Amino acid sequence: MxxxxxxxxxxxxxxxxxxxxxxxxxxxxxxxxxxxxxxxxxxxxxxxxxxxxxxxxxxxxxxxxxxxxxxxxxxxxxxxxxxxxxxxxxxxxxxxxxxxxxxxxxxxxxxxxxxAWRVRDKVSRPDGRPADWILITGTNGKTTTTRLTATMLVAGGLRAAPVGNIGTPVLDAVRDPAGFDALVVELSSHQLWYLGLQSGPEPVSPHAAVCLNLADDHLEWHGSADAYRDAKAHVYDNTRAVCLYNKADAATLRMVEDAEVVDGARAIGFDLGVPGPSDLGVVDGILVDRAFLDDRRTSALELTTVADLREIGLAAPHVVSNILAAAGLARSLGVTPRQIHDALRGFRLDPHRIEVVAVDGGVTWVDDSKATNPHAAGSSLAAYPGAVWIVGGLLKGVDISELVARRGGTAKAAIVIGTDRVAVVAAFGRHAPGVPVFEVDAPETENVMAQVVEIAAEVARDGDVVLLAPAAASFDQFSSYADRGRRFAAAVRERIGRGTDGGEADSSSSGGPA
Incomplete structure (x- = not known):
């Protein structure tokens, strides 16, 4: 050939x-x-x-x-x-x-x-063009931001779908006879490594792209942190309109600065601070856009408020950051601030993402089993300082010491699970020796979470949070992070059902701290 x-x-x-x-x-x-x-x-x-x-x-x-x-x-x-x-x-x-x-x-x-890019024109829009692609990656927040962006685009009147690493293959979407105006493509670092091998005459060229954040992950797959970073950076290759980056994560800005993009593509920043011109950010509790308006040097457009987000369980800082990123991507395709605001009112996080599974006897039980690496777990701990922290699993070659040094000392106690317990316990011994550490050495999967919940219930008091944020993969003891989260929630509800604490349970699933 x-x-x-x-x-x-x-x-x-x-x-x-x-x-x-x-x-x-x-x-x-x-x-x-x-x-x-x-x-x-x-x-x-x-x-x-x-x-x-x-x-x-x-x-x-x-x-x-x-x-x-x-x-x-x-x-x-x-x-x-x-x-x-x-x-x-x-x-x-x-x-x-x-x-x-x-x-x-x-x-x-x-x-x-x-x-998928090569065959993307199977079904075209009325003007003859195939769907625009928006690419989303990052160590954490990819799925939430992908869902948010697709929801906002649909609210803006566009036919859009979340695809890729989120679960629906892009190839299925490009062959859908109904067709789309936009595909919001979640990309893993693995997919991006392959994307970096492209040598054809028409490489993938998205309308807009974002890397939400960067922290060590999947090092056993890529071989090094540099290789992982280089793979993530391919998300910006050949971007036509908007390269969105996280102002709180300098690595994402460097990716944009180094990227080969189409002439005229804009670099737009987002973070939780006051935005400069051409940024999205937060001013006095209001999420604002200073990027997609003519008078962006002196004006800003309101998207929503932190108070509104708190009512629907979306006010955790890392979730607010994801909302800003999604809003920037949606605005790049013409979705209005009002449409973004309305889209958020009906949005809910997926299960196992800072999901409150029960409140009983003054103790809040939170399932963030999706926190499969230290960066994600760090965001959860920042949202719930002082929590009883359930941590551990399969570390995937990542050193957890930095997370324990930075956040572990704020935990009320640590309950360590998984096959890599030795490394986790040692990290607490070095960096947070004052935190009580409990190991769960349950050989059978069915018994792990029952033991975890019993220990947590002994430690937690009125006003405390018990947080499952493992900072590790689940495959050592569970079939998936979802299986791990479901078993945690089931063990919590089983204990509450026995009436041990005498409180009134609230099996809310909206998630998110105040």
């Missing part, structure tokens, strides 16, 4: 017939890639270590071939297939044997995002 042939594949209407494509992985992303490519007429071989029964049944139905087995070496079937292109699911790390084999052989290596 010549590079000229691959370079010609920039449209759904290009000639994809006969293209040999190996798809690595058969999760929702891998299946969407295989389904798209077979519909285009490509010859597709899917390789995966194991396949869910439904996907295994559907792969031959759509006209692709399926190979299952160990992928720690390159299968003979892949070599014999001699692919023109390999499309890898995001879980395949740069040093995976199949990824290294592909690159060493000079074979084109795409992620699902590049493939």
């Amino acid at each position: 010549t590079s000229a042939r691959l370079d010609s594949l920039t449209s759904w209407h290009s000639d994809w017939k006969g293209l040999r494509v190996a798809v690595l992985g058969l999760s929702v992303t891998g299946f969407a890639a295989a389904d798209t490519l077979t519909e285009l007429g490509a010859e597709v071989l899917v390789l995966t270590e194991q396949a869910a029964e439904e996907y295994a049944r559907l792969v031959p139905v759509i006209g692709a071939r399926l190979w299952t087995g160990p992928l720690d070496t390159v299968p003979d079937e892949l070599v014999a297939f001699a692919p023109d292109v390999v499309v890898a699911s995001p879980g395949f790390a740069p040093r995976h044997p199949l990824v290294e084999w592909t690159r060493a052989g000079g074979i084109a290596l795409w992620g699902d995002i590049e493939l």
Whole structure:
């Protein structure tokens, strides 16, 4: 396959017939890639270590071939297939044997995002243009900001959808016969690493993009903090209109300064302080826009107030920051301040994101199981100082010491769970020796949260918060962060149901501190 042939594949209407494509992985992303490519007429071989029964049944139905087995070496079937292109699911790390084999052989290596961009014109708007893309990444807050942005765009009268790492593959959205005006694409660092490999004539070029923040995460996948940062920075590549960055996180500004963007793209900042011209921020409890108006040197537009956000459980500082970022992205496509205000009135956080699962006997129980890294947990601890902190799990190669040094000393107590407990306990010993630390050594998943809740109930008093903000992944003891959060909430409600504290339970789910 010549590079000229691959370079010609920039449209759904290009000639994809006969293209040999190996798809690595058969999760929702891998299946969407295989389904798209077979519909285009490509010859597709899917390789995966194991396949869910439904996907295994559907792969031959759509006209692709399926190979299952160990992928720690390159299968003979892949070599014999001699692919023109390999499309890898995001879980395949740069040093995976199949990824290294592909690159060493000079074979084109795409992620699902590049493939989706190439075929984005399957369904066009009335003016003939495909949907605008808005790209969102960051160590934390991606999903909330993606949902917020899509909600604001819909309130502004646009057909918009949250897609990508949030759960719905972009490839499914670009093939939706209803079509969209805008796609709000959440991107993981894994997807962005693949995006950085693009070499075609028409690379992904979003209308607007943001990196919300940067802190060490997924170092075992990327190999180093620098590699992780470099992957995140690709979110700004070729941006056409707006590069939004976090003024409170200098790394995001440097990404914008270093990015190769389309001439005329604006750099717009946001944070919780008073905004300068061309920024979004907060003035006397009012969220304001000084970026998307003509007289931005002397005027500002009100978006909403912290008081209004407090009423609907959205006043935690990191959530307010996400709202400002989403508002900037929505404003870049013409959504009005009033439409943003109205959109926020009906918005609720997803489960397991600073979700208040119960209030009983004066103790508030908060599930932030989505805080799977130290940066996210730090935001939760800042929102709930003095909490009884449930921490630990699978640290993913990240050192938790800095978080404990910065926030751990404010905790009333720490309850440590997970397989990496030794590192967490040691960090408290070094940096917060005055904080009582309790270890939960429960070999069975079913018993972990019951023990956690019993300990927390002994420690917490009227007015206290018990906060599940693990700063770690969940896969050592649970099937997902959602499973971890559900088990925590169930254990809390089980204990309250026994009437131990004698208080009146309130199983609110609106979340967020005052």
